[in-house]
Amino acid sequence: MNPNLTIDRPTFVTHLECSLTGERYEADRLHGLSRAGRPLLVRYDLAGVQASLSREALTARPTDLWRWRELLPVRRTDDIVSLGEIETPLVPLRRCVDGPDVWVKDEGRLPTGSFKARGLVMAVAMAKELGVTRIAMPTNGNAGAALAAYATRVGIETIVFCPEDTPEVNVREIAMQGARVWRVNGLIDDCGAIVGKGAAEGRWFDFSTLKEPYRIEGKKTMGLELAAQFGWQLPDAIFYPTGGGTGLIGMWKAFDELEALGWIGSKRPRMYAVQASGCAPIVRAFEAGEEHAERWEDAHTVAAGIRVPRAVGDFLILRAVRASGGKAVGVGDPAILKAVDDAARKDGLLLCPEGGATLAAYRDALRTGEVDEEERVVLFNCATGLKYPMPEAPRTLDRHGVIDFDAL
Amino acid sequence: MNPNLTIDRPTFVTHLECSLTGERYEADRLHGLSRAGRPLLVRYDLAGVQASLSREALTARPTDLWRWRELLPVRRTDDIVSLGEIETPLVPLRRCVDGPDVWVKDEGRLPTGSFKARGLVMAVAMAKELGVTRIAMPTNGNAGAALAAYATRVGIETIVFCPEDTPEVNVREIAMQGARVWRVNGLIDDCGAIVGKGAAEGRWFDFSTLKEPYRIEGKKTMGLELAAQFGWQLPDAIFYPTGGGTGLIGMWKAFDELEALGWIGSKRPRMYAVQASGCAPIVRAFEAGEEHAERWEDAHTVAAGIRVPRAVGDFLILRAVRASGGKAVGVGDPAILKAVDDAARKDGLLLCPEGGATLAAYRDALRTGEVDEEERVVLFNCATGLKYPMPEAPRTLDRHGVIDFDAL
CATH class of the missing domain: 3.40.50.1100 (Rossmann fold)
Incomplete structure (x- = not known):
């Protein structure tokens, strides 16, 4: 039904390289971390991609993740696996924030309910x-x-x-x-x-985060999609819930690849790496001007998805955030829960706590002037809110009794 | 970002009519049931739609629900509400069934996780x-x-x-x-x-099912989408979990509208209305040759979504099923639970119980020869499986103890 899953398309992986030392590794081999103990990045013949695929041809394909095949590592079409990786929608927030141009990229719509x-x-x-x-x-x-x-x-x-x-x-x-x-x-x-x-x-x-090199290639499709959805003009700022940080690193890589293809210009969104105050190793390193982040002891937060005390890609996150002119920011659990509650109650959108963290961070950024109301901002909701605890709703009505309609 | 939500497009509603008597009602008015106590159906100037919109123009639009604007009742673009109503993916089942051409239409990806x-x-x-x-x-x-x-x-x-x-x-x-x-x-x-x-x-x-006339217009987009996804050649059979039956009635209406536009031919899928054996009023009426279904007493099933003892659109469901050459079929709770388990364990797809019921019914139909292995079949999974109880998974490992890796 979906040609992206069944039609053979050329692939362009040339090699992998260590994200710290640049050391080169062979493509089409099983790899873990580099010899330096750091993530490997997949590299492509982008001139080859450019010669093979136009933005128009890409745009004519169904919009799911596999449309990006020429920028992905899978060689054989038969090896594609799919549960329906749709392009996730951008849902505007209207009532729970002031800015007119804030979108939630709702990653909870993907198979298994998360990015x-x-x-x-x-x-x-x-x-x-x-x-x-x-x-x-x-x-x-x-x-x-x-x-x-x-x-x-x-x-x-x-x-x-x-x-x-x-x-x-x-x-x-x-x-x-x-x-x-x-x-x-x-x-x-x-x-x-x-x-x-x-x-x-x-x-x-x-298969730990960034310990094998291909998860990041899948995650970078968030950046590819955003570019297509915004008509190849990236948004001004992205708020991303950051644990291992694969998605942030992946999006940054995607933007570079798209620029090399000539599909976007050199302008980048400011990347905001959002962590919970109770587990904020990247924020601490960002503020201290460090290149690496030490392990966060006694990590605790309601947003379990970003309760990651140590990230093997710490320096890649910090580099991307700094290069973008963004920041690493922490938000407290009360602000996270308030954001989740407001988005549901005012905009009908049930965020996960990590998604709530991005809304809380955006609100802080609006307050301090870090972000302007006029800017086009994307908040990532990384999973469906249905997987998370919700407050009790206990009222029961006796249909055999006298129902006081005025009190309903 | 999505022109379907913001661009003004012509609309074509002419009137509404009683689904039982054909009595005519004015468009753009608040309506409940007809004077005969039956659902009202929205009617369109389909010749007008045909003159205004080509299949090619439709295909060029983003694929979400609002692409079908000319076949929907909302007049003013400002009245569109949206949480990102994506076209739901067709996910093939490969390991838990024998037929090569069975797809699950995964409606759990819609906002709030259901159709x-x-x-x-x-x-x-x-x-x-x-x-x-x-x-x-x-x-x-x-x-x-x-x-x-x-x-x-x-x-x-x-x-x-x-x-x-x-x-x-x-x-x-x-x-x-x-x-x-x-x-x-x-x-x-x-x-x-x-x-x-x-x-x-x-x-x-x-806002009870079918007591206001517009829910069915939204539900009919399942049929519109299927036609587009199958390249305007409808599948051979559709298994649909049937409580109130709005979706089945809606799809049937959609197919007629598409044929009037000349976008599909006269061939229709056989429609299988799937109910739980513990609440099967439509199955009972179907088998007895009745036009209406009596209330099912003592209704019980794990598939609560189809635990609907009485459907106001009973005769519309029965007519569509019969006209299509399909059937109304019941499946027991054990078969439902087994189907849910198999789909998850073998194909990685977490169905809701009602979706499991369609898989169970399809398996029965394969067994009895009612459906052929070669036929193109669509099963509707109407909600994300994440909202439903799953079996306990209790094992805990002590990281301070001696871990027996052979036993993991």
């Missing part, structure tokens, strides 16, 4: 292409669900570890979709240590 | 256009959530009544999105009686 689907659909397709049969991953919930769904679909075995306080719905969703899932008495990096140990023993392939 | 968004976005836009300020509705959960979200967005007050065993997540979602919500010790038609009483007293406008 994690973008990264995992790509990583699983590449794992299939490269012959991986067993994958393990630490997760705060949504990444594990996306991994489970896509891996199940292609028959790859998965083992998933999540912090013990991960919401029950996430853990059950992962299990329902065919993964083996374990709660661990620790945080996501404690889970990551178990995954790393098993990977070192050759038990499975390690 | 109810289609009907309610239209009904709320029309309520806004016609000056309604207060709406009440009975719901099994998803319709109430969609109503709350859209009504909140345009500032219309809403009061929602649901059966007391409605899942907590649904009730909370409705409340979060700004509606006043009450549980009632009864089923959906008991809730409907309260809504009817209040409406008769002039307290609010009654």
Whole structure:
């Protein structure tokens, strides 16, 4: 039904390179981190892409994630896996903010209800292409669900570890979709240590954030989509909930690739990396002028998706934020919860807490003048709000009794 | 960003008519049921649509629900309300069924996570256009959530009544999105009686299924989309979870309108109205050759969305099913739960129970030869599986202890 999934198209990966040292690695091989222990970035023959694909041809395709095939690493069309990776809508906020031009990019519409689907659909397709049969991953919930769904679909075995306080719905969703899932008495990096140990023993392939190079290629489609949706004029500012930061790094990479193709100019949005005050290693490093971020001890926040004490791509996040003229900003849990409540109650949009964090940060930025009311701003809602706790709504009516209609 | 929401386009509503008697009613007025107590259907100047809009022009528009503007009742562009009504993807089932051509139309990707968004976005836009300020509705959960979200967005007050065993997540979602919500010790038609009483007293406008004429116009976009997605060659069979049946009636209406435009031929899919064995009034009437369905007593099923003992559009459902050469079929709860489990575990797709019912019914139909393996079949998954109970996934791992990696 969707030609993006079935038509052979040329691919242009030339090699991978270490994001820290620039050291070159072969394409079409299984890779983890670089020898320097840093993420690998996929590089393309962008002149080849430019010669092969016009903006007009791209625009004529169905709008799902796989329309970007020439800028993605999957070689064989048969290796494409899909659960329907739609282009996510931009939903304007009208009543809960003042600015006239604020859009929520609602990533909760993707398969398994979160933006994690973008990264995992790509990583699983590449794992299939490269012959991986067993994958393990630490997760705060949504990444594990996306991994489970896509891996199940292609028959790859998965083992998933999540912090013990991960919401029950996430853990059950992962299990329902065919993964083996374990709660661990620790945080996501404690889970990551178990995954790393098993990977070192050759038990499975390690799918931790940025430890394999293809999730970022899937996540960069957020940037590609934004460019297309905004008519190739990027917005003025992007507020992005930042844990591991793959999406922010990916969007920044996407913008560079689009500029190389001549599809956008050199103007970039200011990138705002939004963290919770209770776990803000990137904010601390940003404010201290550091290039790397130290582990955040005693991390706590209602926004579990950005409760990431240490990010292996810390320097890439910080570089992108600084180069863009943006900032790393922290918001408290009360402001997050208030933002979620306002967006639902006033605009009918149920955000996840991490999405609420971007709205809270935007409100702060409006207040301090960091962002102008006239600017075109995108807030990322990274998952459906349905996966998160909501306040009780307890009233019951007795249909056999006398109903006081005035009191309803 | 989306021209479908902002560009003025001609509209073609001529009048409404009683679905039973054909009696004519004026357009652009507030209507409930017809004088005969039956649903009203919106009629269009289809020759006018044909002269104004080509299939090619339609195809060039963004694919969301509002692309169909000329076939929808909303007159003023300013009255459009939107939370991003994307064209829902067709996701193939590969591992949990034998047939090579079975697609799930995943309606869980719509705003508020269900196909109810289609009907309610239209009904709320029309309520806004016609000056309604207060709406009440009975719901099994998803319709109430969609109503709350859209009504909140345009500032219309809403009061929602649901059966007391409605899942907590649904009730909370409705409340979060700004509606006043009450549980009632009864089923959906008991809730409907309260809504009817209040409406008769002039307290609010009654938004019950098919009791206002515009939800069906939103729901018919499922049929319009299918035609476009299948390249204007409709599939051979459609399995549709049937409670009130608005969607089935709506799709049938859509196909007739598309044929009148010359965009499709006279071939129709066989329509299978899928009900749960524990609440199957349409199946009983179908098998008895009746034109109307009596109320089903002691209704019970895990698929609460199709736990509708009495449907005001019963005769319209039965007519469409019969005219199409399809059937009304019942499936038991165990088969429903098994289908949900298989789709998740084998294909990575988390269906709602009502979606599971369509898969279970399709499996039965394959077994009995009612449907051929070679036929192109669409199953409707009407809501995200995330809103429904999932089995427990209880294992915890002590990271401080000795981890037996072989047992993971």
